[in-house]
Amino acid sequence: MLRILAGISLLLFSFNAFAQKGEFTHADTLRGSITPERSWWDLTYYHLSVRPNEKDSTLTGSTVIRYKVLKPYQTMQVDLQEPLNITRVVQDGETLTYRRDGNAFFITLKKTQETGKAESVEVFYTGKPRLAKRPPWDGGVQWVPDGKGNTIISTSCQGLGASVWWPCKDHMYDEPDSMLISITVPKNLMDVSNGNLRSVVENSDNSHTFNWYVDNPINNYGVNMNVANYVSWKETFKGEKGDLQLSYYVLPQNLEKAKEQFKQAPRMLKAFEHWFGPYPFYEDGYKLVEVPYLGMEHQSSVTYGNEYKMGYRGKDLSNTGWGLKWDFIIIHESGHEWFANNITYKDVADMWVHESFTNYSENLYTEFYFGKKAGEDYVIGTRGLIANDIPIVGIYGVNKEGSKDMYYKGGNMLHTIRQVVNDDEKWRQILRGLNKTFYHQTVYGSQIEQYVSEHAGRDLSKVFDQYLRDVRIPVLEYAFGSKGLQYRWTNVVNGFDMPVKVKLASGEEEMLNPTTDWKTLKVKGDKALTIDRNFYVEAKESKQASL
Numbered sequence: 105m106l107r108i109l110a111g112i113s114l115l116l117f118s119f120n121a122f123a124q125k126g127e128f129t130h131a132d133t134l135r136g137s138i139t140p141e142r143s144w145w146d147l148t149y150y151h152l153s154v155r156p157n158e159k160d161s162t163l164t165g166s167t168v169i170r171y172k173v174l175k176p177y178q179t180m181q182v183d184l185q186e187p188l189n190i191t192r193v194v195q196d197g198e199t200l201t202y203r204r205d206g207n208a209f210f211i212t213l214k215k216t217q218e219t220g221k222a223e224s225v226e227v228f229y230t231g232k233p234r235l236a237k238r239p240p241w242d243g244g245v246q247w248v249p250d251g252k253g254n255t256i257i258s259t260s261c262q263g264l265g266a267s268v269w270w271p272c273k274d275h276m277y278d279e280p281d282s283m284l285i286s287i288t289v290p291k292n293l294m295d296v297s298n299g300n301l302r303s304v305v306e307n308s309d310n311s312h313t314f315n316w317y318v319d320n321p322i323n324n325y326g327v328n329m330n331v332a333n334y335v336s337w338k339e340t341f342k343g344e345k346g347d348l349q350l351s352y353y354v355l356p357q358n359l360e361k362a363k364e365q366f367k368q369a370p371r372m373l374k375a376f377e378h379w380f381g382p383y384p385f386y387e388d389g390y391k392l393v394e395v396p397y398l399g400m401e402h403q404s405s406v407t408y409g410n411e412y413k414m415g416y417r418g419k420d421l422s423n424t425g426w427g428l429k430w431d432f433i434i435i436h437e438s439g440h441e442w443f444a445n446n447i448t449y450k451d452v453a454d455m456w457v458h459e460s461f462t463n464y465s466e467n468l469y470t471e472f473y474f475g476k477k478a479g480e481d482y483v484i485g486t487r488g489l490i491a492n493d494i495p496i497v498g499i500y501g502v503n504k505e506g507s508k509d510m511y512y513k514g515g516n517m518l519h520t521i522r523q524v525v526n527d528d529e530k531w532r533q534i535l536r537g538l539n540k541t542f543y544h545q546t547v548y549g550s551q552i553e554q555y556v557s558e559h560a561g562r563d564l565s566k567v568f569d570q571y572l573r574d575v576r577i578p579v580l581e582y583a584f585g586s587k588g589l590q591y592r593w594t595n596v597v598n599g600f601d602m603p604v605k606v607k608l609a610s611g612e613e614e615m616l617n618p619t620t621d622w623k624t625l626k627v628k629g630d631k632a633l634t635i636d637r638n639f640y641v642e643a644k645e646s647k648q649a650s651l
Contacts (some may be wrong), residue, residue: 107258112326128502132257133535134181134208135265138277138502141181141210147278148222152270155288155311156331158255161247162232163188167271170224170280173217180211180225183274185266188231190271195225212290227271234268236260239397244268245486248396250332250355254293256308257331258395263452263505266324274324277450277546283318290332295332296353298322298405299388302515308397318404319387321544323448326403335359341370341390344382344630348373349389358394361412366392375472376439381536384446384543392434392601399433401462403438407431422485426470426478439465447552448540455505456547456572460496460514461535467515485612486512496572497549516640517571523638524567524603525560526615534559566600571640573597576639580604580618582633588626589633593618605636 133139147169152163169182185191185207189435193200193211202211211225236258243260245268250256259269260364267274284302287295288311299318306312334353335532341348350369355361369392373383383390388404395407398417410433411417420427443461462485471479489512494515507513522531537559538552549572557564569580574597582591589608593600601619608614609632613623 107426107545118439127615128499128504131206131208132504134205135183135274137501138275138360139181140177141179142273142275142278144173144175144177144217145180145223145271146174147171147280149282149284150223150272150280151284151286152327153286154270154329154330156245156257158247158257158290160544161235161245162230162231163245163269164230165270165644166228168224169224170222171271173219173221173223176217176221178213178217180213182225182563183207183209183265184209184227184229184271184273185234185265185268188229188233188269188271190227193225195223198224208598210269210506220618230270230616232452234264236397240400246396252333252357254333255331256396257289257329258397259329260395260397260400260407261578262325262400263503264325265503266327269329270327271343272324274449275401276323276325276452279321279323279448279546281321283322283327285316285318285327285329287316287329287331288313292333293332296334296391296393296402296405297328298326317615320385320403322403323445323546326401326445328400328402328407330395330405330407332393337363338482339370342374343386344372344377345386346545348383349385351389351391352393353391353501354394358412365412366434368431369438371473372435372469375469376442378467378472379468379532380442382538384441384539388439390438399437400566401437402442403441403445404439406434408437410434421489422482423488424481424485426474426482426485427581429474430469431464435466435469436462442539446539446544450546450548451500452503452505453500454512454547455498456514457547457549457552459510460518463515464518467519480519480638483515487539487640488515492575492577495575511638511640513571516569517639519638520571520602520640521556521564521567523561523605523636524562524564530560532546539625564602566597567602570599570600576600580606580616580641580643581633582643583646584627584631584633588624588628589630590622590624591616591618592622593620595642596620602641603639604639607634607636610630 121573149170151168179241190209202209207383229500234244236246240260243264248256261268263520264271265274275478289295295314297316299316302317335356336353352366385404387494391405392408395409398409399407416432433560439462444458449457467479467483470482494507494509496506498504525531553568576595580592605615
């Protein structure tokens with residue numbers, strides 16, 4: 105999900121104050137760790153049934169949770185955020201007892217839980233969910249008039265958690281293998297959720313129920329409910345795995361604008377299948393759904409609210425002009441289908457796996473259609489948005505992400521690593537290989553780092569440490585003397601040894617291999633050095649080197 109610009113200073117200040125104190129609560133641990141009450145069972149399936157009531161902004165529904173017992177245990181943690189409340193829990197027809205601890209419910213199971221057995225519980229709930237204050241950054245549920253006498257109901261909950269609107273195992277490490285989403289709404293409205301529409305059931309109370317089936321693993325925050333008086337159309341994309349159904353849902357008054365703007369969707373798919381491999385959810389199709397907020401990467405149901413403008417609400421975040429050649433939300437949020445929905449972090453501390461690669465996808469899209477230099481211009485142009493305030497990697501086990509630099513600094517880190525690999529086809533195969541190797545998996549960031557190092561044929565651990573876990577920009581310190589060019593890395597983590605391409609005054613290009621110790625390159629007559637702009641580093645001429 106995109107989290108930039110508005111309010112970023114306040115968010116960063118709050119994070120700094122919080123992180124410096126190290127004040128994590130019992131609630132943070134319940135939300136962010138794999139507790140004993142979570143670890144003993146493997147989630148296999150959800151059936152979420154919800155009836156939103158637009159008159160009083162309440163939700164009433166239930167979640168059937170199917171699971172496999174990994175080891176015997178008699179207490180299950182299910183999460184649901186205040187002010188929503190669980191009203192009943194049932195297993196095999198028996199009502200179970202439970203206790204509430206903040207946003208976590210601990211259910212006491214009567215039936216003996218035996219290793220290897222498949223079981224299920226059904227959790228019933230109701231209440232007024234948290235209203236989204238500034239979605240998608242500060243999410244929840246929205247109830248918005250459409251100006252035509254209807255209400256638009258939308259959910260967005262990355263970071264905040266899916267338990268803000270439905271009961272679930274609200275930790276990213278465990279995903280269901282499949283899911284059924286049943287949303288009941290008045291007959292003048294429709295719901296669009298994830299996956300394929302299996303059926304619409306007409307009810308006797310002037311309502312109907314939309315049953316959406318997700319045939320792939322799905323992360324909790326990727327599940328969504330979008331209710332409105334939508335109009336729609338479809339088309340077919342001829343992709344790497346065959347025919348992919350594309351479906352579009354918009355408000356009637358925006359139909360003509362949407363038909364023009366959404367022509368970018370198949371172009372996006374063509375570019376990203378080239379770079380990342382096949383779209384990961386052919387069985388579930390691809391949708392763009394209009395919502396009253398900016399947009400988010402809900403799996404196979406990407407939400408859109410970019411006002412049918414090019415760029416980011418009509419702005420080019422790179423200040424190069426290239427960012428106005430495409431619709432930011434269509435490209436960025438759809439890029440998350442590969443990095444977020446296909447490859448998903450286990451812990452929000454590794455949110456860079458989602459955001460750094462998806463930020464970088466903007467550069468790759470630009471390159472695919474406008475050339476390599478255009479792509480370089482774009483990603484380099486975004487460096488002005490980098491804060492270098494706190495590390496990109498957050499704090500594990502307490503649901504705490506790191507710096508917003510995971511976007512632009514993360515994208516520039518990946519662009520820099522591409523230069524280190526120094527083989528564009530090899531780099532493309534690394535990106536495709538990530539999506540094939542970790543297909544439909546949850547991962548730790550360390551797994552991604554190790555994969556890139558292994559397939560680049562070079563230990564990049566210190567490079568990742570520098571950009572993900574440190575706030576300093578590497579500085580190439582250099583000096584010219586009688587013996588030639590002397591150079592080394594400064595402002596870096598211990599052991600940093602990344603190669604860098606430079607151009608000398610003679611016009612000659614050299615790939616240097618600096619470490620934190622001085623090295624010497626024999627050159628004649630050169631008194632100037634310029635670093636290749638594609639490396640996110642700085643240069644400083646030194647008077648300290650002894651030549």
